[in-house]
Amino acid sequence: MSENMIGEVRRPGRIEVVCGSMFSGKTEELIRRLRRAQFAKQKVEIFKPSIDTRYSDEEVVSHDHNTISSTPIESSASILLLSSDIDVVGIDEAQFFDDGLVDVCNQLANRGVRVIVAGLDMDFKGIPFGPMPALCAIADDVTKVHAICVKCGSLAYVSHRTVDSDRRVLLGETMEYEPLCRECYKKALQAEQQ
Numbered sequence: 001m002s003e004n005m006i007g008e009v010r011r012p013g014r015i016e017v018v019c020g021s022m023f024s025g026k027t028e029e030l031i032r033r034l035r036r037a038q039f040a041k042q043k044v045e046i047f048k049p050s051i052d053t054r055y056s057d058e059e060v061v062s063h064d065h066n067t068i069s070s071t072p073i074e075s076s077a078s079i080l081l082l083s084s085d086i087d088v089v090g091i092d093e094a095q096f097f098d099d100g101l102v103d104v105c106n107q108l109a110n111r112g113v114r115v116i117v118a119g120l121d122m123d124f125k126g127i128p129f130g131p132m133p134a135l136c137a138i139a140d141d142v143t144k145v146h147a148i149c150v151k152c153g154s155l156a157y158v159s160h161r162t163v164d165s166d167r168r169v170l171l172g173e174t175m176e177y178e179p180l181c182r183e184c185y186k187k188a189l190q191a192e193q194q
C-alpha cells in the first residue's frame with residue numbers, strides 16, 4: 001500500500017524512515033506526513049534534538065521555511081515520557097539522537113503509535129550517521145529522498161562539507177555543505193587532498 005493510504009487510517013503501529021542527504025526534502029516530507037495526520041484529527045507530537053537550533057529553538061523548519069511546532073529534547077528517553085495518548089510521533093534530525101532512539105521507536109510502534117523519523121543517512125565523510133542505519137533496518141517503510149547535485153544536476157547522494165572542520169557535528173546549511181552525486185563528491189575530495 002502506498003504511503004498516501006497507510007498513514008491515514010487507524011491501524012497498528014509502524015515506523016517510517018525518511019532519509020537522505022542535506023537539501024533532499026526530508027523535513028518537507030516529514031512535515032507533509034504530519035500535517036496530513038493532523039488533518040485526519042490524529043494526535044500528533046513532534047520532537048527534535050535540542051542541539052538543532054539552526055533556524056528555530058522550538059520549530060522544525062525546512063530549508064524552504066515550511067514550519068511545524070515541535071518539542072526540543074536532549075535525550076531519546078524523553079520521547080516515551082511525552083508521548084502518552086499520542087497517535088503519531090514525528091522525529092526530525094534523528095541522526096543527532098543517542099542509540100536509545102531505536103528502542104524508543106520500537107516501543108512506540110509496539111504500542112500502536114505511527115512513528116515517522118527523518119534524518120541524515122550519512123555524515124560528511126559518507127559514514128552512516130548515529131542511530132539512522134539501525135532505524136532503517138527496523139523500519140516498516142524507508143523512503144530515500146535525493147537533493148540535486150549542485151555541480152552536475154544529477155541526483156545527489158551525500159552532503160559535502162565545504163568548510164575546514166573534522167567535527168562530526170557541525171550545524172550548517174549552504175555556507176557549510178553542498179549536496180553532491182558520487183562522482184562529484186569523489187572529485188571534490190581529490191581536489192581537497194591536492
Ligand SMILES: Nc1ncnc2c1ncn2[C@@H]1O[C@H](COP(=O)(O)OP(=O)(O)O)[C@@H](O)[C@H]1O
Pocket residue numbers: 020021022023024025026027028029061062063064146147148149150179
Ligand atoms: N541542491 C538542492 N537540491 C534540492 N533541493 C534544494 C537544493 N538546494 C536547496 N534546496 C531546497 O531545499 C528544500 C528541501 O529542504 P528540506 O526539506 O529542509 O531538506 P532536508 O531536510 O533534506 O535538508 C527543497 O525543496 C529546495 O527548495
Ligand SMILES: Cc1cn([C@H]2C[C@H](O)[C@@H](COP(=O)(O)O)O2)c(=O)[nH]c1=O
Pocket residue numbers: 021022023026027054119120122123124125159168169170171172173177
Ligand atoms: C552532513 C552533516 C551535517 N551536519 C548538520 C548540518 C545541519 O545542521 C544538519 C542536517 O540538516 P538537514 O535538515 O539534513 O539539512 O546536520 C552535521 O552536523 N554533520 C554532518 O556530517
Ligand SMILES: [Zn+2]
Pocket residue numbers: 149150151152153154180181182183184185
Ligand atoms: Zn554531480
